[in-house]
Amino acid sequence: MKRPVLVLATTSAVLAIFLGILLLIRTRTPHIPSTIGEEEYELYSDWAISHFSKNPPQGKFYLLSRTFKFNPFEQPSGCSHTMIENTGVPRSLTRQLRDLGDAEYLFKDNPPVRLRIPWKYALIDSSPDLPPGTFDLLAFSRIAFSRDHQQALFAVSDACAAGDCGSGGAVYAHKDGEKWTFKSAGCLWMY
Numbered sequence: 001m002k003r004p005v006l007v008l009a010t011t012s013a014v015l016a017i018f019l020g021i022l023l024l025i026r027t028r029t030p031h032i033p034s035t036i037g038e039e040e041y042e043l044y045s046d047w048a049i050s051h052f053s054k055n056p057p058q059g060k061f062y063l064l065s066r067t068f069k070f071n072p073f074e075q076p077s078g079c080s081h082t083m084i085e086n087t088g089v090p091r092s093l094t095r096q097l098r099d100l101g102d103a104e105y106l107f108k109d110n111p112p113v114r115l116r117i118p119w120k121y122a123l124i125d126s127s128p129d130l131p132p133g134t135f136d137l138l139a140f141s142r143i144a145f146s147r148d149h150q151q152a153l154f155a156v157s158d159a160c161a162a163g164d165c166g167s168g169g170a171v172y173a174h175k176d177g178e179k180w181t182f183k184s185a186g187c188l189w190m191y
Contacts, residue, residue: 032096032142036067036105040143043152043173045116046180048138051158052119060135061121062128066104070141070155072170073098079170079187084153087186089172093153096144105142132165139168150175159191166191 072081072094081094107123115121127137141155152175157168170185 030092030096030145030147032100032144034105036107036142039145039149041115043143043154043180044140047156047171047173047182048115048117050180050182051156052117057119057136059133060128060130061119062124062135062137063107063115063121064137064139064157065123065125066106067142068139068155068157069100069102069104070170071098071100075187079189083187084170084172084185087172087184089153089170089185090146090151093144093146093151097141097153100142127159133160136160137166152180153185 072079072084075081081091081098084094085091121138124137128135137157137159139157139159143152143154145152152173153170154173155168155170157166159166159168167188167190169188171182172185173180173182175181
């Protein structure tokens with residue numbers, strides 16, 4: 001009699017562990033992929049069109065050739081994950097950006113996907129040696145998407161000189177039907 005009870009107990013334990021693992025996999029926070037994908041390029045493009053809709057770039061227009069690190073858990077108190085989450089941004093989005101670590105991702109390595117914006121732009125590796133106010137240099141962090149891809153969080157920088165002018169901040173995006181809407185995620189910075 002002891003042997004069937006032992007088999008039943010062992011089977012039950014294995015089944016409980018298996019179900020626990022499945023539950024963890026289903027509820028785990030999504031991860032940002034290792035390459036910049038089409039959906040990110042579309043969101044970057046939509047943001048740029050929205051951002052520049054009333055005041056288009058007047059000078060040269062550049063895109064930094066790589067994303068920049070934006071970890072809301074390591075930002076100064078003025079742009080912390082707590083501040084961002086207090087604006088209604090889900091914690092799962094801030095965690096995804098934290099989990100990226102210090103990695104930067106190249107835009108160059110993903111042709112033929114490009115920003116779909118009405119202005120000509122060039123990819124560059126650093127700020128151009130041009131007078132302030134004669135160019136815009138956009139830089140983006142990677143984008144954290146919700147599991148249903150209806151919400152997103154990223155950071156953007158729009159510089160007009162080598163750290164001497166411009167602004168940036170965290171952006172919370174929400175998809176309304178087929179269109180993204182953008183709002184500040186509670187933190188901005190000025191150069």
